[in-house]
Amino acid sequence: DAGITQSPRYKITETGRQVTLMCHQTWSHSYMFWYRQDLGHGLRLIYYSAAADITDKGEVPDGYVVSRSKTENFPLTLESATRSQTSVYFCASSETSGVYSFPSYNEQFFGPGTRLTVL
Amino acid sequence: QKEVEQDPGPLSVPEGAIVSLNCTYSNSAFQYFMWYRQYSRKGPELLMYTYSSGNKEDGRFTAQVDKSSKYISLFIRDSQPSDSATYLCAMGQTGANNLFFGTGTRLTVIP
Numbered sequence: 001d002a003g004i005t006q007s008p009r010y011k012i013t014e015t016g017r018q019v020t021l022m023c024h025q026t027w028s029h030s031y032m033f034w035y036r037q038d039l040g041h042g043l044r045l046i047y048y049s050a051a052a053d054i055t056d057k058g059e060v061p062d063g064y065v066v067s068r069s070k071t072e073n074f075p076l077t078l079e080s081a082t083r084s085q086t087s088v089y090f091c092a093s094s095e096t097s098g099v100y101s102f103p104s105y106n107e108q109f110f111g112p113g114t115r116l117t118v119l
Numbered sequence: 120q121k122e123v124e125q126d127p128g129p130l131s132v133p134e135g136a137i138v139s140l141n142c143t144y145s146n147s148a149f150q151y152f153m154w155y156r157q158y159s160r161k162g163p164e165l166l167m168y169t170y171s172s173g174n175k176e177d178g179r180f181t182a183q184v185d186k187s188s189k190y191i192s193l194f195i196r197d198s199q200p201s202d203s204a205t206y207l208c209a210m211g212q213t214g215a216n217n218l219f220f221g222t223g224t225r226l227t228v229i230p
Contacts, residue, residue: 025201033217039222040127040160040222041222042123042125042207042220042221042222042223043207043209043218043220044164044220045217045218048217058217059217090163092162107165107168108165108218109164110162110163110164111162112160112161113161113162115158
């Protein structure tokens with residue numbers, strides 16, 4: 001099915017382990033984003049990518065690594081998981097530029113999320 | 120101070136009621152204002168989008184932006200049980216790649 005998918009949907013891991021969350025979109029959207037959602041903080045941007053091999057930091061990038069070798073995939077890696085990284089992670093994609101310029105707005109389409117627990 | 124403030128609720132209303140959801144913000148450069156709806160265990164989906172000040176209506180939903188007060192609102196008329204969800208406001212500015220989200224308001228419409 002077309003759209004944006006994330007895997008796994010649920011993950012439990014231990015402190016210090018490496019974890020990779022996968023994101024795949026079938027629209028050939030240029031822009032992709034990773035957010036985390038925590039109670040009391042809402043959605044916060046971790047990293048985003050404007051195209052294959054182009055990535056940039058968001059608001060809360062520490063402890064995370066991203067790559068984008070193909071347009072359709074945007075994996076997020078926690079190199080050494082910590083309890084503070086327990087969260088729900090959402091991937092999103094946008095058709096063209098993430099830069100907003102009047103009057104256009106490029107909607108971000110979100111995946112279903114990955115619920116990560118770090119013990 | 121957070122860029123965007125939103126009352127987390129929860130808010131519980133009877134079916135048919137008018138619902139008012141609000142956000143305030145501190146960055147006067149914000150020009151794009153969005154409302155996302157998020158059902159339980161799902162990703163957010165765009166509900167309404169407005170640029171700069173003014174009102175926008177779409178069916179039972181009305182979005183209002185008051186830039187002078189740095190205040191945005193979403194009104195839901197004739198609320199339905201299917202409107203039960205978390206509503207997130209989000210804002211962006213020209214030249215920026217990221218959106219700033221509120222914490223979300225959890226709404227329950229009771230049949």
